[in-house]
Amino acid sequence: MNRNPLFLVPNIITIARIAAIVPIAALVMSGDTNARAVALFLYIAAAVSDWVDGYLARAWNQYSDLGRMLDPIADKMLVAILIAVLAWDRSLTGLDMIPAIAILFRETFIPGLREFLGNKTVVLPVTRLAKWKTTIQLVALAVILAVPLIPGLTLVASLVLWVAGIITLWTGWQYLRASWPHLSGIGK
Template sequence: MARNPLLLIPNQITIARIVAIIPIVALVMSGDPALRLIALVLYVLAAVSDWLDGYLARAWDQYSPLGRMLDPIADKLLVGILIAALAWDGSFSALDMIPACAILFREFFIPGLREFLGNTQIVLPVSKLAKWKTTVQLVALGVVLLEPIAPELGLVSDILLWLAGALTLWTGWQYLAASWPHLSGDQS
């Protein structure tokens, strides 16, 4: 008997990460430092759940096509929507918008590239560096969330955001380079 993928614990954790975006963003946009701290706690739980759902899926052999589809979407939604909220509330300086936009660009472009290549039966596997990229993005955004409460983290926040932007561009370049022969028609 096939298992209902919606009832698998790893998938429920992934879905909870997606749902958590709504209160996180609402709390950030409230402008209240106490509510921002609650948003940070929810965000950290959501970010940790990215590791937890994968760990449980492997440990309990609860893989599913739904989980494989939802997990990267949950990550991109969490990062992308939080970047939009942080830009809206002024948490990013004009210079911070450079890595923020680089992150958004790559997070939209590479899935589109994967979709295009999927139609040609070409698969771009997720690299270890891409997994680290996601981790650095999540940590960087957590520190940006914390910065108004702990202004002394300003430099750390900037460094992490730029590192996340650089890793994001580098991994995007790696995927583009790997797919180039299939895009250019030069597969010799």
């Protein structure tokens, strides 16, 4: 039986994560503290759904090419759009923009690198640290979202964002180093 991948539960969850980005961004941009609390709740649900969809795909053997494509896109969209919104509403300080930009750079560069290498039939497998990188990014953004709601979180939010930025750059370097023979012509 060939099932439509749109109706597989893990893919529905991933699509819902993508759809949640719009109300999360709108709620944060409203500037209202209560709206931000709702945005934080929706964001945490969206972030946790990243684990849930993967768990269900494995548990129920509901893998699909659509899911393999959409899941990392959903993660990157959630992170990138929330960084843009948090920069817009000045939740990110000037120094916080350094790891934020590093995250945006890596999350754009590495998928482009993968696409380029895919045309050469070179596969860069996702590392365990890269999976943790996504989790740390999601946690960092949740803490930054919570800063106006929970006094005293500012330093913690900045520290977690810097850790996320450093790990993000490190995993980007690992992928670039692994792909270098194919980029330099050595691996031909």
